[in-house]
Amino acid sequence: MPPSLTAPRVMEALAPEYGPIEWAPRYDPASELVYTILSQHTSDLNSGRAFDSLMATFDSLEAIADAPVEAIEEAIRMGGLARQKAPRIKAVLQQVRQEVGSFDLSFLAEMPLDEAKAWLKRLNGIGPKTAAIILCFSLGLPAMPVDTHIFRVARRLGLIGPKVNADKAHDILEPMVRPEDVFPFHMYLIRHGRQVCKAQRPRCGQCVLAQRCPARPQLER
Ligand code: SF4
Numbered sequence: 001m002p003p004s005l006t007a008p009r010v011m012e013a014l015a016p017e018y019g020p021i022e023w024a025p026r027y028d029p030a031s032e033l034v035y036t037i038l039s040q041h042t043s044d045l046n047s048g049r050a051f052d053s054l055m056a057t058f059d060s061l062e063a064i065a066d067a068p069v070e071a072i073e074e075a076i077r078m079g080g081l082a083r084q085k086a087p088r089i090k091a092v093l094q095q096v097r098q099e100v101g102s103f104d105l106s107f108l109a110e111m112p113l114d115e116a117k118a119w120l121k122r123l124n125g126i127g128p129k130t131a132a133i134i135l136c137f138s139l140g141l142p143a144m145p146v147d148t149h150i151f152r153v154a155r156r157l158g159l160i161g162p163k164v165n166a167d168k169a170h171d172i173l174e175p176m177v178r179p180e181d182v183f184p185f186h187m188y189l190i191r192h193g194r195q196v197c198k199a200q201r202p203r204c205g206q207c208v209l210a211q212r213c214p215a216r217p218q219l220e221r
Helices: 007-018 029-038 044-058 061-066 069-075 082-100 106-110 113-121 128-138 148-156 166-176 179-195
Strands: none
Touching: 007 166, 007 179, 029 044, 029 061, 029 082, 029 128, 044 061, 044 069, 061 082, 069 082, 106 113, 113 128, 128 166, 128 179, 148 166, 148 179, 166 179
16 A cells, blocks of 8 residues: 655645746635625636626625615625525625724734734634635635535645544644644645545546545445
């Protein structure tokens, strides 16, 4: 039986496949929070369109927080699940404004990472994944969002056990690599999950990890 794979070994194998990964800021943290709600259960294309439409309609987070839910729903309709997402967006923006006095969440970058995560997870409907997305994509902190692709690939590779759930996987995967490698590790696993280690019919024959992947024998049967 081949020795178990480690996260650094996985990174080493995937780096030449997917190339250098550069971090660049996306939105400010509160806007990222809104974007992340819009991205749930929909494609990047649709969530991007819904976010653009929302910002074009209201112009500011302040205006969204004060808008009627129906107007928010109308603005994000093309993103799907608008009826569920509109009240969540309004409620979380109101909660942020009430607690912080503004929508400036840049103070999170000055906090220890665990405290910043805990602060975000106190907000209604914010779990480990959304908290990590905000800290990672918006503030460049070494937080590891675990989406469906990362969860599947990590489980197949044996980096997490079969009983570990997605929420718990955040705490397990993140410390497996150096803080400066968390973002590329996240990106490599997502790309690998999308392009090679697909949910249905993984392309094990084209996978650079195949020789050491514990899941391959079952998946190729
Ligand atoms: S060998 Fe197959 S199951 Fe394992 S990581 Fe590669 S594609 Fe996924």
